[in-house]
Amino acid sequence: MRMKIFVGGMNCFHCVECVSEVLKNIGAKDVKVSFVKSAATINIASSITDKLIKSTIEGAGYEVLAIEKN
Template sequence: MQTQIIVSGMTCGHCVASVTEELQEVPGVTDVSVDLVAGGDSPVTITSDAPLDEAAVLAAVDEAGYSAKRQ
C-alpha cells in the first residue's frame, strides 16, 4: 500500500536522509521514496504493509524539521 505526501523545505540529500530516517521509524513503513524539489514541495511516496496513521506520518516529518501535507 502506498501513501503520498508533500514535504516542504528540503534542499539537499541530507534533508532527504533525515526525512527518510524518521518515516522509516513509523510502524508498518517498508520503503520511502523522495523526489527532491530543492527549496520547494517534494513528493514523497511511503510504502507500507498496512494503512498508516496519518498523524504519525506527519509527526515523523515534523520531527525531521519539515512540514508535510497529504497529496
C-alpha cells in the same frame, strides 16, 4: 497502503536522508524521497495514521503539505 506525502522544507540530499530515516522508523517500506519534487512515496500499514506521519516528519523539522493515497 501506498501513499505520496508532499513535504516542504527539503533542499538537499541530507534532507532526503533525514526524511527517509524517520519514515523507515515508523515502518514505511519502499521509501523514495525527492527534494526536487518535494515528495515522499512510501508503502505503510494502514494502521499508521496521517497524524503520526505528520508529527514524525514535523518532528524532524519539515512540513507536511499534503498526503495523497492511492
